[in-house]
Amino acid sequence: MPIKKYINRRELIGGIGAIAATPHLVSAQGLHSIHQKVDFNDPIQNALAYAKLVGTSARSMVHIYYKGTIFGMTPEQGVKPMIGHTGVLKGVWKPWFDNSFYYTLYDCGYFMDLETGGPVEEFENPFTGEINRPVKIIGGPFDRVIKPTLRPFKSRGDELWLEEPAYLNFANKLDPKVWKKASTGDKLSFLYVETYHGKISDLSNPDLDSIPMTITSTHNTSWYPFFLMGQRPGGHYWQAVGKKVENLVEDVPPVLINYIEKESPGYFESEKPWKKRTGTFQAYKDQREPQT
Amino acid sequence: MDRRDLLTGNYTKNRLDLSKSIDSTYAYAKLVGTADKAMVHYSLEGTIFAYLPGGPIPFIGFQAILKGVWEKLEQDSFRYTLFESGFFHSLDSKNHIEIFQNPITKKENQLSYIKGGPYESIIKPNQLDWVVSGDDIWIQEPKTRKGYFGNSESGEQKKQTSFANVIFKGKLSELNDSTTIASSMMTYNYLSPWYPFFDMDDVDGNMYWQAVGNKIQSWSDVPETMKNFLNQQSDNYFESTNPWSETTSTLKNYRKNSK
Numbered sequence: 001m002p003i004k005k006y007i008n009r010r011e012l013i014g015g016i017g018a019i020a021a022t023p024h025l026v027s028a029q030g031l032h033s034i035h036q037k038v039d040f041n042d043p044i045q046n047a048l049a050y051a052k053l054v055g056t057s058a059r060s061m062v063h064i065y066y067k068g069t070i071f072g073m074t075p076e077q078g079v080k081p082m083i084g085h086t087g088v089l090k091g092v093w094k095p096w097f098d099n100s101f102y103y104t105l106y107d108c109g110y111f112m113d114l115e116t117g118g119p120v121e122e123f124e125n126p127f128t129g130e131i132n133r134p135v136k137i138i139g140g141p142f143d144r145v146i147k148p149t150l151r152p153f154k155s156r157g158d159e160l161w162l163e164e165p166a167y168l169n170f171a172n173k174l175d176p177k178v179w180k181k182a183s184t185g186d187k188l189s190f191l192y193v194e195t196y197h198g199k200i201s202d203l204s205n206p207d208l209d210s211i212p213m214t215i216t217s218t219h220n221t222s223w224y225p226f227f228l229m230g231q232r233p234g235g236h237y238w239q240a241v242g243k244k245v246e247n248l249v250e251d252v253p254p255v256l257i258n259y260i261e262k263e264s265p266g267y268f269e270s271e272k273p274w275k276k277r278t279g280t281f282q283a284y285k286d287q288r289e290p291q292t
Numbered sequence: 293m294d295r296r297d298l299l300t301g302n303y304t305k306n307r308l309d310l311s312k313s314i315d316s317t318y319a320y321a322k323l324v325g326t327a328d329k330a331m332v333h334y335s336l337e338g339t340i341f342a343y344l345p346g347g348p349i350p351f352i353g354f355q356a357i358l359k360g361v362w363e364k365l366e367q368d369s370f371r372y373t374l375f376e377s378g379f380f381h382s383l384d385s386k387n388h389i390e391i392f393q394n395p396i397t398k399k400e401n402q403l404s405y406i407k408g409g410p411y412e413s414i415i416k417p418n419q420l421d422w423v424v425s426g427d428d429i430w431i432q433e434p435k436t437r438k439g440y441f442g443n444s445e446s447g448e449q450k451k452q453t454s455f456a457n458v459i460f461k462g463k464l465s466e467l468n469d470s471t472t473i474a475s476s477m478m479t480y481n482y483l484s485p486w487y488p489f490f491d492m493d494d495v496d497g498n499m500y501w502q503a504v505g506n507k508i509q510s511w512s513d514v515p516e517t518m519k520n521f522l523n524q525q526s527d528n529y530f531e532s533t534n535p536w537s538e539t540t541s542t543l544k545n546y547r548k549n550s551k
Contacts, residue, residue, distance in 0.1 A: 247426060
């Protein structure tokens with residue numbers, strides 16, 4: 001069967017809404033549903049649990065809404081909120097070989113005014129007092145394979161969660177000799193910790209390919225380029241909370257839906273909203289000139 | 293009447309209007325603690341990462357039980373008193389350790405306990421910065437603190453900055469029902485200078501504490517390793533509304549015990 005490239009809004013909302021409606025029905029009629037215990041010590045079931053919680057075990061799309069704050073920290077000036085960020089992640093999932101799952105991730109959103117929640121084109125940096133102009137939040141496509149392995153799911157009662165840390169150290173695309181204010185140095189270091197939270201009762205329901213999930217995301221990172229912090233000591237703490245979108249209109253603020261549909265028409269419906277891989281550092285390098 | 297009310301025999305009160313200070317504060321008490329006179333416990337499990345100039349690495353694990361003793365006051369306010377008790381463990385086991393083979397300094401560290409409180413707070417009707425998405429609701433509480441993180445509280449040391457951010461997540465439908473307590477997931481992040489018992493004065497970098505847990509209903513929800521730890525402490529921590537009276541913290545407790 002050929003891959004369906006586009007779905008319309010009605011299918012999108014209906015399809016995602018079904019994720020939410022089903023567990024409620026099952027919960028209310030618990031005696032009539034047949035739940036299967038998930039064995040997290042079985043690598044195959046573990047990978048299936050991951051796919052259902054974070055994305056879907058079916059060939060389908062999952063959207064995750066998020067909203068958070070970016071803080072800055074310096075030894076001299078302490079911690080200050082700098083700007084907000086909000087967006088919708090898109091995961092395009094499919095079952096893969098050998099009990100694995102394959103997904104492609106996209107990100108679209110905006111840097112946000114902390115007071116109004118609306119998109120900002122410029123803001124005053126509370127550390128430098130300068131006016132900064134953020135780039136747009138746009139990322140992906142990033143591909144990942146979820147293989148059978150033992151991930152440390154934690155559970156308590158019906159609550160289930162998984163913390164997924166990632167430590168990244170890599171060369172900066174922005175040479176600090178050229179990008180004197182935008183580059184923090186030759187190397188960048190990031191610590192990402194994503195926590196996915198759901199219900200065991202949903203996960204053990206064989207009728208569900210994708211279960212309701214909330215995410216807490218914390219990132220400790222080097223300075224991002226558009227803050228123009230140069231090689232000042234310190235860095236960012238990014239925090240965001242979000243959820244798997246069950247109903248686009250009820251879960252995602254209209255201002256964000258409108259922004260995304262304007263910036264990337266068809267983002268919600270398309271399985272491939274754009275082809276060329278991009279990210280914040282690359283976008284900055286492509287769009288801006290070095291400042292001294 | 294929703295399903296939770298059917299099960300609990302309660303009838304739904306009027307929906308909360310979170311733009312109103314009284315409702316907002318009531319929702320906060322119900323999510324974070326309780327809107328009644330009662331004790332609330334969170335069981336947290338986490339990891340401390342060492343953030344070094346060359347990048348972050350996982351360093352040591354920890355578990356903690358947070359206790360909140362809540363009561364409703366007049367004029368729609370609430371008072372709560374917080375305690376914390378916990379321990380460190382290696383990354384490959386959840387058992388409490390007192391001696392730690394520090395992977396960065398290659399030295400042996402004599403660890404302390406996690407111990408804090410009583411910290412008392414009063415919350416008065418106030419507008420809070422809730423985020424609502426469908427039936428999900430969350431709130432974050434960032435706090436910055438300046439203080440001394442070394443072996444003593446003053447002397448030659450400079451004050452240093454730490455930063456904690458706590459996020460509570462729950463369900464709007466539970467906040468709207470007529471019970472006085474709602475389920476809650478907590479994420480705890482804490483960026484701090486090195487704690488003195490890790491003996492890292494000569495190492496550039498800092499610590500990043502990351503933990504997740506939930507509001508628990510009873511002793512049976514407490515992890516076995518934590519039960520063992522609390523039983524060894526013999527301070528009746530879980531049952532008592534006032535397990536100790538002198539205000540302390542992990543740092544203060546360490547300094548006191550290492551004199």
